[in-house]
Amino acid sequence: MHRIGGITRDYAWGSPDAIPALLDFAPPGGPVAEMWFGAHPSAPAGVDGGARDLAALIAADPSAMLGDDVRARFGDRLPYLLKIVAPQRPLSLQVHPNVERASAGFDAEDRAGVPIDAPHRNYRDRNHKPELVYALTPFEALCGFRAPRRAAELFAGLASPLAEKLHALLRSDPSPEGVRAAFTCLLDRRSRPSPQDVRVLVEACRERLRSGSTSPRADSTVLTLAAAYPGDPGIVASLLLNPVTLQPGEALFVPAGGVHAYLGGLGVEVMASSDNVLRAGLTTKHVDVDELLGAVDYVAAPPIRTAPEVFHGATRVFYAPVDDFELSVTDLVDDEVHPLPGRGPRILLCLAGTVTVTSADDEVVLVQGSAVFVAAVEGVLSARGTGTLVQADVP
Known part of the structure; x- marks a missing residue:
């Protein structure tokens, strides 16, 4: 057995003190969004005090480290990545690709000469990234699409031309194709609403909440996202998505292709060993809407809560x-x-x-x-x- 040290990630949305308190180390003075424990090439854990890293340890004797069964299925690599995650503010509206899309995208960016660590690179490896999050505190998220008819109800009656347009798209085609049309309308560069259009819809949700909304959670989420990312169309996209609250001890599985955004809380994540994230909004990081729209699963489904x-x-x-x-x-x-x-x-x-x-x-x-x-x-x-x-x- 080998002691390992986690690698901190200082993404802007992270809490400065939740992970340090959980894992008993001094806060560094900035955000500690994640702590990684794994062998992914971008941040392999240090081994035995940092003399080498976990990827090197495995590479030195993959048969002993991984076992023949794991090597036969996954090659000479650790197939998972363990994390602690602590969003203090909402993080990006995102999706993770399946294996086929990740492999093709990685090779295409390699051929184009995009450096592996370039901020605008989408694919940092050839792997998919399904993930499971286990809540240590109440954990809020958006995950997967609502039923089209329910999403249409949320846009109905809002004093906003954008809401009227989305309502019409969903009512005319209450199927995955209708969801695709509404989601694409919000995010595609040829049709995405202006920041002012978004602000008008946000104010309509604010007024509905004041007046005794029948959907207070959805309207409150819109206001929370608007405070963090004013004018971003991802705010409006939240009305298309399922809200999720995990209580401590509960877990949520997010498949490849599942649109999601974590809003706040502290949790343990385990996922396929990948750092592939396709973002469409609610972020200051690189956004590739076209790539994300091609990777999304538009079928409405309830969030996948995993019972132990x-x-x-x-x-x-x-x-x-x-x-x-x-x-x-x-x-x-x-x-x-x-x-x-x-x-x-x-x-x-x-x-x-x-x-x-x-x-x-x-x-x-x-x-x-x-x-x-x-x-x-x-x-x-x-x-x-x-x-x-x-x-x-x-x-």
């Missing part, structure tokens, strides 16, 4: 409908030895307390904020102590 299965009493396992990852959360309260689920390469992160993790040949003590990479050859694990562990592994 209980493993030996102390552990809840959240199985995602993909082969790249699963997440488990172990709460130890009795200082007894408990088996841990999972196999192959694993990353364990201690969120609270002191926990001793044991394999057949090794033992490591984890305290709040410390993490360890467990190679496939370590085999079955157990834990004892009092505290909380999260673990990412491969199904």
